[in-house]
Structures are given as structure tokens and as C-alpha cells.
Amino acid sequence: MQRYSLTERGKLLVAMLVVLFIVLPSIIIIILITTRDTTRDITPPISEPPGDVQQSSVEAGGTDSDLEDLDSSLTGPVEYDIEAGTLTFLYTPDQQTSIDSETNSLIGQLLTSPKNTDESKIAVEIPQLPDEETSKLTTVILNAFITHNVSVNDIVFFVYPPQSGAKTYEINVSFN
Numbered sequence: 620m621q622r623y624s625l626t627e628r629g630k631l632l633v634a635m636l637v638v639l640f641i642v643l644p645s646i647i648i649i650i651l652i653t654t655r656d657t658t659r660d661i662t663p664p665i666s667e668p669p670g671d672v673q674q675s676s677v678e679a680g681g682t683d684s685d686l687e688d689l690d691s692s693l694t695g696p697v698e699y700d701i702e703a704g705t706l707t708f709l710y711t712p713d714q715q716t717s718i719d720s721e722t723n724s725l726i727g728q729l730l731t732s733p734k735n736t737d738e739s740k741i742a743v744e745i746p747q748l749p750d751e752e753t754s755k756l757t758t759v760i761l762n763a764f765i766t767h768n769v770s771v772n773d774i775v776f777f778v779y780p781p782q783s784g785a786k787t788y789e790i791n792v793s794f795n
Contacts, residue, residue: 693709693711693714693786693787694708694709694710694711694714694715694719694722694787695708695709695719695721695722696708696709696721696722696725697709697789699725699728699729701728701729701731701732702732702733702734703732703734703793704729704732704733704734704735704793704794705729705791705792705793706722706725706726706729706791706792706793707789707790707791707792708722708725708789708790708792709787709788709789709790710756710759710787710788710789710790711786711787711788712748712752712755712756712786712788713786715759716759717759717762717763718759718760718763722763723763723766726763726764726767726792727767729792730767730769732794734793734794735794736794739794739795740773740774740775740794740795741764741769741773741774741775741792741793741794741795742775742777742791742792742793742794742795743760743774743775743776743777743790743791743792744776744777744778744779744790744791744792745757745760745776745777745778745779745788745790746778746779746780746781746785746788747778747779747780747781748781757776760774760776760790761774775795
């Protein structure tokens with residue numbers, strides 16, 4: 620019977636594989652967990668009454684007329700099905716600092732869907748944007764749900780690749 624021994628090159632290869640398959644994924648998982656927890660802590664709770672979207676627009680640095688001046692083809696609901704528990708609406712970050720009042724009202728109605736059970740989570744599909752824009756968009760969406768007394772822990776974001784050059788995006792909401 621022959622005995623095999625590892626050469627220096629073989630030992631180096633084994634060490635690189637250990638780093639690649641064990642250490643690197645562990646570091647990535649730790650970073651993801653740490654980032655997710657700090658994001659929840661950063662989001663301030665909103666104590667305004669439901670449906671008061673114009674007030675939140677003013678507080679976010681907008682003006683009372685922000686929502687009135689918007690082009691309705693660039694904002695608002697596109698598709699809504701309470702039985703299926705789905706809502707799709709348009710959002711234009713360059714023109715909006717909050718969700719329009721019609722969409723905000725539909726979010727409240729969507730929460731009465733039979734698909735909204737104690738075990739379900741709210742799935743929100745948003746476009747993949749630069750970090751700063753993603754942060755603003757998720758804050759706007761979280762604030763809309765918080766005004767309807769939805770816990771941030773019940774909301775899960777999914778990212779989809781947007782069309783190149785798009786300035787208006789579809790936001791899809793459903794229950795999982």
C-alpha cells in the first residue's frame with residue numbers, strides 16, 4: 620500500500636478551498652445579518668393617522684402641492700385584486716416623496732384581503748436601484764404600511780432588474 624503526502628502546493632490548495640467554501644460564505648452571511656438588523660433599527664416609527672399622505676410629504680421635505688402636481692400616468696395604482704391579495708402601483712422617485720393617496724387607500728383595503736393571514740408576510744417587489752434611491756423607496760413603502768399599523772417585520776422586499784433608462788417603476792405587493 621502506497622502512502623500519499625501533501626506537497627506544499629497541495630496544502631496551499633486545501634487552504635484556499637477552505638477559505639473559499641467556509642470562511643468567505645460565513646463572512647457574507649454575517650454581513651447580511653448585521654445589515655438587515657441595522658436597517659430595521661434605523662426606520663423611525665410613524666405616528667401619523669392612516670391616509671394622511673400629504674402630511675408625510677411635507678415632513679419628508681416636500682410641499683403640500685407635491686401630490687397634486689404629479690402626472691397621474693406616472694403614479695398610482697395599475698392593478699388591484701383584493702381576493703388574490705395583489706396590488707401593483709407606479710412610483711416615480713424623481714417626482715414623489717410619498718405614496719399617492721389613492722394607492723395608500725388601496726394598501727389599507729389590501730390588508731383586508733383573505734390572503735392576509737397571521738402567518739403571511741407582505742412581499743414587496745421593487746426595482747434594483749442605486750443604494751440611496753433604494754433606501755428612499757423602501758422608507759416610503761415602509762412608512763405607507765406603518766400608517767396602516769403593519770409591523771416592519773411583516774414586510775419582505777424582493778428586487779427585480781428594471782428596464783434600462785426607466786424613471787417610473789412598478790411596485791408589486793402581495794402576500795406570501
